[in-house]
Every structure is written in C-alpha cells, then in structure tokens.
Amino acid sequence: MVEIKNIDPVKGIVYFTDGTVVSRNDYVKRFRRFLNNRIAGETLVPADMEQFMRRSSSKSLSLLLKTKKEEGYLEGSADKMLTPGQKMAIGTVIVLSFVGVIVLIMLKSQGLIPGMS
Numbered sequence: 604m605v606e607i608k609n610i611d612p613v614k615g616i617v618y619f620t621d622g623t624v625v626s627r628n629d630y631v632k633r634f635r636r637f638l639n640n641r642i643a644g645e646t647l648v649p650a651d652m653e654q655f656m657r658r659s660s661s662k663s664l665s666l667l668l669k670t671k672k673e674e675g676y677l678e679g680s681a682d683k684m685l686t687p688g689q690k691m692a693i694g695t696v697i698v699l700s701f702v703g704v705i706v707l708i709m710l711k712s713q714g715l716i717p718g719m720s
Contacts, residue, residue: 609618616629625633685693710716 605621
C-alpha cells in the first residue's frame with residue numbers, strides 16, 4: 604500500500620513512498636478522473652475528500668463513497684420499486700380473483716348457474 608511520505612504545504616506537493624510526486628492541480632485532475640462515472644446521482648469534488656481526510660481516516664472517505672453510490676442506486680431504482688400500498692392492492696386483487704373462482708366453481712357444482720356445463 605502506498606502511503607504519504609512527506610507533504611510540502613508551501614509548494615502544495617505531496618511525496619509518496621513509491622516515489623510519486625503529486626501537485627495540487629495534478630491531484631484534482633487524478634481525483635476527477637478516478638471518480639468519473641463511478642458514483643450515480645452525486646458529484647464529489649476534491650473538497651469532499653480533503654474535508655474527510657482532515658477530520659478522520661480514509662475509512663470514513665471510503666464509507667462516504669459507498670454511501671453516495673448506494674444513494675445514487677436507490678434514486679435510480681426508486682421508479683422501479685412498488686410501494687407497500689401497491690403491493691397490498693395487487694395482493695387484494697389476486698385474493699379476490701381466487702375467491703371469485705372458488706365461488707363460481709361452488710355455484711356451478713350445485714347447479715345454481717344454468718347454461719354452464
């Protein structure tokens with residue numbers, strides 16, 4: 604795993620243990636390229652990452668990214684899901700149709716419906 608070796612706040616350059624050197628502008632470009640088309644429904648900017656890295660660990664950032672992805676998925680699939688009311692209505696129609704078929708069979712077997720054989 605690559606870790607930060609040194610940070611030069613005056614020049615805005617970060618040095619990593621694998622020898623990579625990243626300036627602020629290069630970081631913004633890489634970050635946007637990394638997040639391009641990865642998170643549905645949300646736009647993250649480098650400020651989001653900087654906010655989380657200042658206050659907490661990288662686990663919080665990965666949790667933020669997973670949450671944003673799940674929110675986008677739920678927003679995208681909201682139109683495809685049935686609400687509880689719709690599920691109950693469909694269940695009621697199915698139960699009533701079964702009851703109707705059973706009543707029809709009972710009336711037919713007792714001879715109360717003429718003309719059906």
